[in-house]
Structure formats: structure tokens, C-alpha cells
Amino acid sequence: MSISGDSRRPSRTLRGAIIALSLAFVGTGLGTPAHAASEEPEIAKQPWSFSGVTGHYDRAQLQRGFQVYQEVCAACHGMRLLRYRNLGEPGGPEFSADAVKAIAAAVEVPDGPNDDGEMFERPGRPADAFRSPYANDNEARAVNGGALPPDLSVMAKARSIPTHAAFAPLGWARDIIAGYQEGGPDYLHALMTGYEDAPEGTEMVEGMHYNAAFAGHQIAMPSPLSDDLVDYTDGSPKTVDQYSRDVSAYLMWAAEPKLEERKRLGLRVLIYLIILAVLLYLTKRLIWSKLEH
Amino acid sequence: MAQHESTYQPNTGVERWLDDRLPLPRLMHDQVNAFPTPRNLNYWWTYGGILTFCLAVQIITGVVLAMHYQPSAEMAFDSVEHIMRNVNWGWLMRYTHAVGASMFFVAVYIHFFRGLYYGSYKAPREVLWILGVIILLLMMATAFMGYSLVWGQMSFWAVTVITNLFSSLDSIIPGVGTAIVEWIWGGYSVTGTTLTRLFSLHYLLPFAIAGVVVLHIWALHVPGNNNPTGVSVKQNSDTIPFHPYYTTKDMFALTLFALLFAWFVFYAPNYLGHADNYIEANPLQTPPHIVPEWYFLPYYAILRAIPNKLLGVIAMFGSIAVLFLVPWLDTSRVRSARYRPLYKWFFWLFVITCLVLGYLGAKPPEGAYLTFGRIFTAYYFIHFLIIMPLLGAIETPRATPKSITEDVLDKASKGDGDAGAIAGVSGAPAAPETR
Numbered sequence: 001m002s003i004s005g006d007s008r009r010p011s012r013t014l015r016g017a018i019i020a021l022s023l024a025f026v027g028t029g030l031g032t033p034a035h036a037a038s039e040e041p042e043i044a045k046q047p048w049s050f051s052g053v054t055g056h057y058d059r060a061q062l063q064r065g066f067q068v069y070q071e072v073c074a075a076c077h078g079m080r081l082l083r084y085r086n087l088g089e090p091g092g093p094e095f096s097a098d099a100v101k102a103i104a105a106a107v108e109v110p111d112g113p114n115d116d117g118e119m120f121e122r123p124g125r126p127a128d129a130f131r132s133p134y135a136n137d138n139e140a141r142a143v144n145g146g147a148l149p150p151d152l153s154v155m156a157k158a159r160s161i162p163t164h165a166a167f168a169p170l171g172w173a174r175d176i177i178a179g180y181q182e183g184g185p186d187y188l189h190a191l192m193t194g195y196e197d198a199p200e201g202t203e204m205v206e207g208m209h210y211n212a213a214f215a216g217h218q219i220a221m222p223s224p225l226s227d228d229l230v231d232y233t234d235g236s237p238k239t240v241d242q243y244s245r246d247v248s249a250y251l252m253w254a255a256e257p258k259l260e261e262r263k264r265l266g267l268r269v270l271i272y273l274i275i276l277a278v279l280l281y282l283t284k285r286l287i288w289s290k291l292e293h
Numbered sequence: 294m295a296q297h298e299s300t301y302q303p304n305t306g307v308e309r310w311l312d313d314r315l316p317l318p319r320l321m322h323d324q325v326n327a328f329p330t331p332r333n334l335n336y337w338w339t340y341g342g343i344l345t346f347c348l349a350v351q352i353i354t355g356v357v358l359a360m361h362y363q364p365s366a367e368m369a370f371d372s373v374e375h376i377m378r379n380v381n382w383g384w385l386m387r388y389t390h391a392v393g394a395s396m397f398f399v400a401v402y403i404h405f406f407r408g409l410y411y412g413s414y415k416a417p418r419e420v421l422w423i424l425g426v427i428i429l430l431l432m433m434a435t436a437f438m439g440y441s442l443v444w445g446q447m448s449f450w451a452v453t454v455i456t457n458l459f460s461s462l463d464s465i466i467p468g469v470g471t472a473i474v475e476w477i478w479g480g481y482s483v484t485g486t487t488l489t490r491l492f493s494l495h496y497l498l499p500f501a502i503a504g505v506v507v508l509h510i511w512a513l514h515v516p517g518n519n520n521p522t523g524v525s526v527k528q529n530s531d532t533i534p535f536h537p538y539y540t541t542k543d544m545f546a547l548t549l550f551a552l553l554f555a556w557f558v559f560y561a562p563n564y565l566g567h568a569d570n571y572i573e574a575n576p577l578q579t580p581p582h583i584v585p586e587w588y589f590l591p592y593y594a595i596l597r598a599i600p601n602k603l604l605g606v607i608a609m610f611g612s613i614a615v616l617f618l619v620p621w622l623d624t625s626r627v628r629s630a631r632y633r634p635l636y637k638w639f640f641w642l643f644v645i646t647c648l649v650l651g652y653l654g655a656k657p658p659e660g661a662y663l664t665f666g667r668i669f670t671a672y673y674f675i676h677f678l679i680i681m682p683l684l685g686a687i688e689t690p691r692a693t694p695k696s697i698t699e700d701v702l703d704k705a706s707k708g709d710g711d712a713g714a715i716a717g718v719s720g721a722p723a724a725p726e727t728r
């Protein structure tokens with residue numbers, strides 16, 4: 001015992017040093033990002049029907065969101081990874097088969113060559129990919145003053161909000177436990193509603209618009225939404241805020257069409273694994289009980 | 294302990310027939326069922342099984358992904374999305390594979406720290422340890438190449454940055470670095486040609502890993518397992534057969550691990566990834582921050598801590614290379630940190646160092662981040678090159694138990710684990726030690 005008595009003293013000093021060092025680090029860690037974070041706009045998390053373990057899309061919201069996309073955004077943004085049939089599939093907006101056919105038929109789709117070797121246009125079918133507004137990126141840039149409106153197919157997963165960048169103590173753990181995956185729609189909502197007058201003294205580049213949520217605050221896209229722009233038929237408010245929530249939810253579905261299937265299966269898998277873990281624990285205990293340990 | 298008598302009894306005619314020709318059932322029986330294993334292994338010893346599970350998961354999901362994936366610059370990104378949208382259960386395969394890579398690294402890092410804590414690298418397990426470090430290296434190469442296959446912005450720029458590191462060799466022999474980089478790229482920049490070769494190697498390396506895992510287990514079964522006391526097995530009562538004792542314990546631990554794994558796959562599949570990788574690769578546009586996956590962050594911090602590119606690369610590879618020397622850098626005659634009052638604390642200081650380096654790897658290399666990056670990079674090497682050899686000389690280890698049996702029965706009679714014996718300095722992992 002005298003051995004451990006002697007050796008305990010230096011280790012206690014060491015322990016003090018380790019704790020002090022960790023605290024010092026966490027201290028400076030908290031201090032430094034504060035100024036770095038000021039460059040990144042603060043974006044608030046929003047409530048979404050599809051967050052959490054039992055999350056699912058709100059069909060009516062997805063249908064409204066598609067309407068906003070179709071009537072507003074589709075003028076500039078394509079969604080090349082989607083097909084019209086997706087609009088009728090389970091776990092999405094679930095438009096009726098007839099509605100999907102009508103939506104597809106309303107666009108002219110390039111096809112060919114026909115028997116005479118000519119390219120032609122025909123009405124769209126549900127199996128067709130969403131038609132892009134421009135023939136190619138160069139045309140898109142030419143029309144938009146040099147800026148390229150990005151494809152929106154996976155946009156809701158290609159953006160996020162700087163949650164744990166600000167080193168909120170254990171913010172990352174909170175996000176894991178909550179299964180937080182809605183940084184994309186949170187950002188999109190902030191972007192759509194983030195147009196405001198540039199603060200005094202901001203030098204705006206020609207053709208750029210001030211947006212609080214956009215990195216660098218100068219975006220080439222003019223504010224796409226305004227109150228009463230889209231005519232909702234289900235009585236939902238015709239406000240920028242509502243439009244932006246609906247189109248963000250729609251874009252989340254477009255990026256993550258299997259979300260409902262995933263969360264439903266996930267719940268079953270978790271329950272199965274929990275039961276299995278309990279049974280295995282009891283088995284293990286029974287087997288080890290025959291042994292002195 | 295591997296030289297234990299075979300206890301295999303072929304019971305049927307078929308088994309006897311096979312036993313004379315290819316005694317595979319005998320091998321399995323002796324090396325799995327009956328393998329004598331120390332009776333006191335705690336839950337930190339369940340990660341070997343968990344790692345094997347991870348490798349199997351990556352190979353199974355990976356082979357399915359490869360059936361639908363297109364390794365070309367034009368098709369790669371969309372083909373991953375095609376898997377997510379149009380292939381039956383494709384989203385499950387892809388998310389399991391992506392999350393699985395992270396889980397693989399969670400497990401391997403825990404496994405590695407377990408080895409460091411209990412001195413599992415010390416004689417006679419040096420080869421076992423070295424094979425482990427080789428597996429770690431192969432895993433890193435595999436994961437890096439796999440990440441590139443998505444062909445998103447982070448994929449593309451990570452490949453560009455990391456392959457470009459070889460150009461630092463130009464500062465030794467001008468031209469050599471550039472030549473190597475162009476050879477790797479198959480051109481003058483990262484293109485679809487590069488992607489195709491990365492895919493080929495990403496498919497190949499996991500099978501190389503499987504081969505090294507076999508050697509790793511072989512090298513384990515010659516000296517047998519280490520254990521939390523670090524005291525070698527001395528008598529029959531020190532061991533129990535692997536089955537059913539450790540099969541049940543491993544299965545239970547694996548199920549808990551699978552719960553964590555499933556949580557990420559089903560509820561936070563993109564949490565560990567980076568949003569920028571959902572933007573298709575664009576050679577003309579550099580993302581504002583190029584950040585590697587979380588499991589590479591500590592090495593990335595080390596790379597950037599050093600102002601000279603070549604030395605940074607050397608330090609980064611050195612941080613793995615130094616692990617090969619650990620069996621000889623540790624001069625203590627006691628294996629387990631349980632009986633090493635000083636090493637125990639330096640061990641935790643090292644764990645903190647790795648975590649801090651990981652944090653710094655995600656930050657831009659400027660200001661306080663850079664200063665801390667340098668301090669902790671220096672300490673990373675000091676830990677291995679100075680503290681480890683020195684401790685063996687200046688530390689007075691506590692008395693180790695005479696045998697595993699003595700330790701186990703001692704505790705069982707006291708009924709409270711080893712809390713009484715090392716109260717006050719107990720820094721051991723907070724898992725039940727013997728249950």
C-alpha cells in the first residue's frame with residue numbers, strides 16, 4: 001500500500017493540470033468562435049412535420065410547395081433528378097394519377113429522333129424527368145445576368161445552418177439525440193424570408209440583392225416571393241412566410257423522398273434491437289451466473 | 294494459450310470424413326468455441342467482434358452499391374442519387390455504408406485506446422499491434438477513396454488537396470512530386486480518370502483488410518488475449534471457453550452498438566457528413582472550407598499545424614508511423630494502466646489531445662486555433678517519444694495481482710469491483726470491469 005501512497009501524490013497534481021488545461025481550452029474555444037461566428041448569419045430552427053422519430057410529410061403542404069415551385073421557382077430552377085411520377089408516389093405529395101398525368105402533359109418535352117430523323121416536342125408523360133427551364137448552363141447564366149440558378153433536386157441537403165460551428169456546449173450531442181436533420185429547410189426558409197434593405201453603408205454589387213441568410217449577404221436571385229403571389233385553394237395564408245415554409249418542405253421531400261419509409265422502418269428496427277438487447281443481456285447474465293466473477 | 298490440446302470430437306461420419314481431409318470444423322471449434330479466454334475481460338474487449346461486424350457490413354452494402362454505381366465524372370453524383378431514389382432499399386444500402394464508415398472508425402478508435410490503456414501492445418503482442426496499425430492505415434485509405442466516389446464538392450476537393458500533398462516532394466527533388474501527383478491523377482488535374490482508379494482501389498482494399506484481419510486474429514490466438522490486469526494467463530482457472538461466455542457477452546455489446554448505428558442510419562444519416570457533398574463536384578469552384586470527414590480531423594490538424602508543407606505531410610504520416618514503435622517506446626514492465634498511477638493520467642491527457650486535435654481540424658488554421666494546433670501536435674509526439682519511455686523509468690507501479698483468478702475472486706468476495714483498491718486514482722473507463 002505504501003507504493004500506491006507514494007505514487008498518488010504526483011498523479012493528483014497531474015490530474016489538476018489536465019483539468020486546468022481542458023478548462024483553459026474550452027474557455028478559449030468559447031471565446032474565439034464568437035467573432036468568427038458573426039460572419040455567419042444566425043439562423044433559427046423551425047418546426048417541421050418531418051422532424052423527429054415519427055416525422056412525416058404533410059401532404060397538403062407538399063402539394064402547396066409544389067405549386068409554389070411550379071408557378072414561381074421553375075421559371076429559373078430545374079430539378080433534374082425528379083420525374084413527374086414521383087409526385088404521385090407514396091411518401092410524397094401523393095397527387096392522384098390523373099393529376100400527375102395532367103401536370104406532365106402541361107409541359108412540352110423534347111424527344112426524338114423520329115423515323116424521319118427529326119427531333120420533335122411532345123406533351124410530357126409521368127415517366128419524364130422534370131423539364132429544365134434552360135437548354136444548358138450557358139443559357140441560364142445569360143438570362144440571369146451571369147449567375148447560375150442551381151438545380152434544386154437535392155438543395156435541401158446541400159445547405160445547412162451553422163449549428164455546432166458556434167460551439168454551443170454539447171450542441172452537437174443535442175443534435176444527435178434529437179436526430180436533427182432539418183438544417184437544409186431551416187436555411188431555405190431563412191433565405192426566402194431573408195430579403196431586406198441593405199444596412200447603411202453596405203456596398204451592393206450591381207444586380208445583387210441583400211439577403212440576411214445568404215453567405216456574404218449579396219445574392220443574384222431577386223426575392224422570388226411576395227404576399228398573394230400564389231393562389232392557394234385550401235385556405236392557407238397567402239404570405240411569404242407560408243409560401244417559404246411550403247416550398248422548403250417540398251424541397252426537403254424532393255431531396256429525401258424516402259424519409260417516411262426510412263423513419264418508419266427505423267422505429268421497427270430500434271424496437272427490435274432493444275428487445276434483442278434485453279434478451280441477450282438476460283442470457284448473458286444467466287450464463288455468467290454459473291461462474292464466479 | 295493457442296497451443297491448448299484440441300478438444301474437438303467429430304460426432305458424425307461426415308465430420309470424421311472432413312476432419313481427415315480439411316479439418317475446418319476442428320479449427321473453428323478450437324479457435325472459436327473452446328478457445329481459452331481470460332475470465333476477466335471487460336466490455337472494452339467487445340470491440341474486436343464489433344469491428345468484424347463493421348467490415349462485413351461495409352463489404353455487403355458496398356458490393357450492392359457497386360452494382361448500381363457509375364464511376365465516371367459525368368455519372369457518379371447522379372448515380373448515387375439514383376441509388377437513393379430508384380433502387381429498392383438503395384437509400385438503406387447507401388446510408389448504412391456511409392454511416393457504417395463512421396461507425397467503423399468509432400469502433401477502431403475505441404479498440405485502439407483500449408490497447409493503449411491496458412498495454413496490449415507489449416510483448417508478446419507486438420506483431421498483433423503492428424497488424425492493427427496496418428489495418429487502421431488501410432481503413433483510412435479505403436474511407437478516403439470511398440468518400441471521393443460520391444463526387445460531390447467535398448469529395449472532389451478532398452482528393453485534390455490530399456493528392457496534392459505529394460507535390461511537396463518537389464522540395465527535395467524538383468519534379469518528382471509533380472510527377473507522382475500526375476501519375477496518381479492520370480492527367481494534369483483530378484478528373485473522371487482519377488475517380489475510376491479510386492473506385493477500383495476502393496473495391497479492392499476492403500478485401501486486403503479482411504486478409505490482414507485474419508493475420509491479426511492469428512497473431513491474437515498465439516499469445517492469447519491480454520486482459521484488464523495485464524497479468525498473463527498462468528493456470529486453467531484463469532480462463533474460460535470463448536463460447537458461451539464471450540459469445541453472449543459480445544453479442545450483447547454488438548446489439549448495443551447496432552442500436553447506435555441504427556440511430557444514425559435512420560434518424561441522422563447525414564449528421565456525420567457535410568452538406569457541401571450534396572453539391573456536384575465543380576473543378577472551377579473551390580468551397581469556402583475544405584474539411585475532411587470527422588475521423589480524419591486530428592491528422593488534418595497536425596498537417597496544418599506545421600508551416601512547411603513537406604514537414605506537415607511528414608508529421609501527418611508520422612503520427613501514424615509512431616504507433617508502429619509503441620511496443621518499444623513503452624519501457625514499463627507492467628502492462629495495464631490500472632497499476633500504473635502516472636501513465637493512467639498521461640493516457641487520459643493523450644485522449645484529450647486527440648479530441649482537441651479533432652476539434653481544431655474542423656477550424657480554420659488561424660489565430661488561437663493555430664497556436665493550440667501547434668501545442669497539441671507537439672504534445673501528441675511528446676507523449677509517445679518522451680513520456681512513454683520516461684515513465685517506465687520514473688514510475689513506481691502498484692503491485693499487480695498474482696493471477697487473474699486471484700484478482701477476480703478477490704473482487705468477487707469484496708463485491709465492489711476494484712474501487713477499494715485504487716480509490717482516488719481510478720481513471721479506468723467507466724464500464725463494468727468484470728460483468
Ligand code: HEM
Pocket residue numbers: 348351352353354355356357358359362373387390391394397432435436437438439440441442443495496498499500502566
Ligand atoms: C473497409 C471497408 C469500407 C469503408 C471504410 C468504406 C467507406 C466508404 C465511404 C466513406 C464512402 C462514401 C459514403 C458517402 O458519403 O456516401 C463509400 C462509398 C462507396 N463504397 Fe465503400 N467502404 C468500404 C467498403 C466497400 C466495398 C467492399 C465496396 C464494394 C465492393 C464499396 C463500394 C462503395 C461504393 C460503390 C461507394 C459509392 C456510393 C456511395 O457514396 O454510397 N465500399 N465507402
